[in-house]
């Protein structure tokens with residue numbers, strides 16, 4: 001089948017219809033990156049059909065989807081056309097055309113999580129306002145729209161100062177640090193100027209970054225995954241340790257804050273809550289993602305129900321699964337792109353090949369056609385009977401890797 005729409009076309013449509021599956025609903029996913037790909041992988045076990053909408057013909061989820069509509073998830077007509085072909089809509093990226101989702105919802109289209117949630121989350125400043133109104137602890141923040149207000153924010157919050165663009169941020173693209181007042185103008189310019197829509201955050205003096213995946217079913221049941229530690233490199237999630245090695249009280253507080261944050265949002269699905277742990281033992285919220293998340297990749301091998309299967313279950317309306325870990329420890333390592341071209345692929349392939357020989361290791365390669373510096377190309381999860389063991393295996397893997405000795 002194909003549709004006559006200049007903005008989009010259909011690839012890989014599988015027209016067979018099963019009538020005795022776990023769910024007959026076609027789950028439409030806006031976005032077809034690695035998160036969409038892993039959603040498709042989880043869906044295949046339950047024979048749930050996942051359709052994806054992504055502009056790139058060779059996006060990571062394309063070949064694994066029930067069908068792939070090639071088109072923009074930020075284009076109104078395309079999103080509407082896609083929605084007609086799905087029983088329920090969800091996202092694997094928050095930078096989608098939310099006005100159209102809103103309109104579709106009013107017409108009775110089922111969106112999970114709700115368009116209202118995507119709207120709050122896709123604008124980080126709105127998100128901060130929302131969570132502060134709900135009593136969630138977070139770094140102080142303020143909107144800036146000219147040099148005067150930027151200077152005032154520096155006087156209020158001190159330096160270093162984190163400047164963020166409100167919208168379209170990911171992997172730290174959208175963040176700039178001003179170390180002192182003299183840095184303000186260049187940091188703002190680097191982000192595209194005040195017109196882009198900026199705000200600042202007080203520097204969070206964190207000792208660790210933590211994350212919690214929270215799942216909410218359509219019946220409003222809520223389950224939290226174990227707290228993990230995320231280690232970033234140049235603002236990109238690089239290593240995840242599960243469970244986080246922190247005192248019980250910290251795990252409890254992090255879980256409570258994550259639970260409370262997600263409870264303030266509407267709709268079913270998994271949500272990732274990124275947190276800062278400060279030296280005084282305080283937990284501050286960084287941001288929430290309304291979808292599966294990098295910090296939950298490890299759940300594929302280490303938990304009874306992966307975050308991807310959980311998201312499917314939640315969105316199509318099946319009972320939620322057990323989020324607890326079935327292994328004592330797991331560590332996830334993101335394979336980030338090196339310089340463009342063959343040499344970069346050679347380094348990545350070399351690390352994957354060596355990981356294949358590691359005890360407890362699973363290799364995920366996202367099949368992106370092009371490599372760019374810092375692009376997420378794949379990941380490796382190592383599970384084992386203690387954090388010491390899995391970290392030891394990761395160290396041995398990285399020791400031989402000339403590109404990345406951590």
Ligand code: ATP
Pocket residue numbers: 139162164169170171172173174175201202203204205209232235237274286287
């Ligand atoms: P993601 O890929 O997680 O969506 P993003 O582009 O939305 O990332 P943030 O999560 O806002 O970016 O920030 C990226 C990283 O920058 C954080 O994980 C943290 O290491 C650092 N960071 C963010 N905000 C602050 C802050 N207020 N103080 C200190 N460090 C910060």
Ligand code: MG
Pocket residue numbers: 169170171287
């Ligand atoms: Mg983000």
Ligand code: MG
Pocket residue numbers: 274286287
């Ligand atoms: Mg983040």
